[in-house]
Amino acid sequence: MAKIIVVTSGKGGVGKTTSSAAIGTGIALKGHKTVIIDFDVGLRNLDLIMGCERRVVYDFVNVINKEATLSQALIKDKRTKNLFILPASQTRDKDALTIEGVQEVLEELAKEFEYIICDSPAGIEKGAQMALYFADAAIVVTNPEVSSVRDSDRILGILQSKSRRAEEGKEPIEEHLLLTRYHPGRVALGEMLSVSDVEDILAIPLLGVIPESEAVLKASNQGTPVILDTISEAGMAYGDAVDRLMGEERPLRFLEVQKKGFIKRLLGG
Amino acid sequence: MGIFDYFKSKNAPTSASVAKDRLQIIVAHERTKRCQPDYLPQMQQEIIDVIRKYVNIGSEDVQIQLDNTDDCSILELNVTLPE
16 A cells, blocks of 8 residues: 655755655665656646656656556656656646546556656645645645745645545544755754744644755756755755655754854854 | 843743734634535525525624534534614
8 A cells, every 4th residue: 555645845946845855765775666756737847857858758647647657757766766757747737736636647557566656846736736645644844934835824724624534534634844955053042943843833743954055046046856965954954754654753953053163153153 | 042032031932932822813714614514505605695685784794603512512603784
């Protein structure tokens, strides 16, 4: 039985696709057969982040419309074993996704894969609802910033009321908070919401904290999931988050301000 | 804490704590709304229409709220009548 995990946030630009790519890669590295689906019809970007944009021939909508088979549309990742990508359609409108069509594709994928990661589009419209509808677990990507936290709370409400699990009265979707673009220095100065502030407000279990890191932009420039940059803080933090997702205990890292020299400390810079 | 920090006001709340307070209020408010049934806005409008037949009130003069406790729901209706 495959586990369907939606990576969602409500707000755009918080790191959903970066997180989907990193977490999907991390799970595959652990030996689980994994597929990441881009649900952002019309604004496909997962292919770029994964570095497979030139290998896209068929997409999710082609499969739903039976213009291509799943095996034709799935892209096998070149770096990571056990990892596949199902790209979104770039041209068609959002109505191309239907509940029945998505369900059919997910059921077929579930026969072959252990983990199905759904990279949600921003917003709370149809595309986002489609991405979360069949989910067993949700990773809510949040920045320590007011609009992102509020939108995350909104999306939690939707997970609890408009998912298949909610509609069928089943066990609710497992919720995980992933705090990204975290800046320990600014938190220490009282300029940024802290991990515990966001936990207090959203009241869902914390999966991980990804520090603001230059490695993220560098990785996306190169089309490599940042988790493969194992010497970067962001890469290691994603690694920890994947371990926790798999049920392992990992202490939080990179939440403290790095030690400064005497002069810098004196000047308070 | 650097030497410059000593010149800053000690009492002013940090912007992060302001953000947290604002978020806690708005999120709590939105959560209560989320739990409300879909018919509530329409019911509110119809109640306003009925009262308007007899008294001239504006739509902002009627406040309607549904509170859920453990085993009962309380529909609170607050109508401000003109003098």
